[in-house]
Amino acid sequence: MNEFPSWGLYPKAQEQVFKNISSRFSKLPTSGLACLPRGLGRSYGDSCLNDHGLLIGTSYLNHFIDFDQNTGKIICESGVSFDEILKVVLPTGWFLPVTPGTKYVTVGGAIANDVHGKNHHRAGNFGHHVLKFELLKSSGERLICSRESNSDLFFATIGGLGLTGFITWAEFKLTKIQSSWIHQQQIQFNSLADFFSLSQESERDFEFTVSWVDCVNSKDIRGIFIRGNFGEIEKDRYRLHKEPGMKRVPFFLPKITLNSLSVRAFNELYYRKNLSSNKKNSIHYDPFFYPLDSIHHWNKIYGRRGFLQYQFVIPYKDDQGAALYEIFDILKKSQMGSFLAVLKTFGSIPSEGMLSFPKEGVTLALDFPNHGEKLLKVLSKCDEIVKSVQGAVYPAKDARMSKESFAAFYPRLSEFEKHIDPKFSSSFWRRVR
């Protein structure tokens, strides 16, 4: 068993050497192999893998450097996780400006993937909130990158998949909150048109929006639209999330557990459970943002064969979502089923990173058990549709897109390539270049 797999457990990495960097003042560990920084390994596919290469671990870069409680500016080492940041800043009324669906990501990883969250329409990506960072090159050179100095390298490194050098520390802005609690509404919708109008209406008044969709059973696209804002609640005003308990998936579940029938049943059940929706309630940030964090190693439910995530973004305003319908159609016909399908609109804030994923449009994230060749074919078909409408597939979640697709999804690729550190690479990079 590989000690440093990706979160999707597919593909399997070959002969990776792992060395921790011992402090932010240290030199990069050397080995003559191609380097790749490695945080908590939450990327799904092969962008956090380095076959026959060296992974540089950041677990000792877990220190804070400064935190100004008045302005919400924070400086910390790149291996500090969002989990740790919340523990330190939340009791003082601050929160992460942007967070993905797990708090077990490092600051370095969040920058390298320019992660987004449920507030993209308001806040953009994580990179938008980064003020500066130090980049350690394999030459030993240390560069402070910001919008003002070394700005090209700054914009190459945001969303740069860890290929431009090693981030030792970063400074970014937090966001002020009234309490740990989110006033949430859940609204059921039964068509894509409904979803779009709900999105449009909600983005005006709500900081956070996201939808769970059933792309297996229904004729049209149905799902539950969730929207919310941090509220002002006096009781337990700044209550922190708990340490993870004993809930964990202790071993790989057998293949039989997830098949098209069980996925269908799950989707149907989940939908019915929330049918009585149009619910309003207050929910703690932990289950709201990080529903799966309470179950350790939930990635093992798909068994040893692993699973693939597929997340893409496509514009929808011109075609009213026709391309999205097409993709849903392919998925439904393929009977691949997806446990978790998450739908959200991205706002118009342009991404700054040369390879950042988000752009204005609608994004869908899907999980598939690793069905092998059959699944790869289906996803390639989806790629073609994404390509035809100038969309993009998310590298942090990819394990299979082609060179051609990658180049089409990321038009600033050649500009980016100038900034790659000559000693850095990844399995993903060698696959798509």
Add this chain to the structure above:
Amino acid sequence: MKKILIIGATSAIAQEVAKIYAQKKHELILWGRNAEMLNIISQDLKVRGSSALTIINHDLNDLTAHASKVDEIWSTHSKIDIVLLAHGVLGDPRKAEVNQQEMLHLLNSNFISHASLLTFISQKMVKQGYGTIAVISSVAGDRGKQSNYVYGSAKAGMTTFTDGLRNRLFSTGVHVVNLKLGPVDTPMTKDHKKTPLFGKAPSVGRGIVNAIEARKNTVYLPFFWRFIMMIIKSIPESIFKRLRL
């Protein structure tokens, strides 16, 4: 607000303990050898909430400085609530079997310097009439085995010293905690193959804080080492000497 002296403050486990105390706004005095790391750690602990921080940058194996450094600490801070001894080295066990220098280095860094420090610290604690001394020892001290008996014997010395000190100080109101740690995934064990028995530094850190709070005498961390060592200690020597442990 408590005053806590952490000796060997740059160790990963000591850092985890310090983080917990910092979050509780306590005052920390960090003693260690690596000035750069001490600075990194003290910045971190300040952000995490520590109300005051002092750094003492001095090699702990310099026994001649122990008396004056301990004097200095108590004259600056007058009273210390908790002292944690967390320094130590694993060294090279194979080399220590044949090389006198390495053997003495292991004994000095894992026992002699602790015994020396405790001699001075215990006097200060007795004088103030309260407080807790916590010492990080190791399950390796519970029984000598071929893989690391030099390290193990230093830790056995620590364990006996600590237990004796607890006994002597009981009537003075000063409490002594002996923390017997199993292997933990830290920079100290970076070259060791990790098994499921390896503890994680954050949870071991929490275990230490809990043990200090609960005024435990001897604590195994992670807890299951108590049972493992119970079994290992009960193997008759005639059999044990044949094992390759």
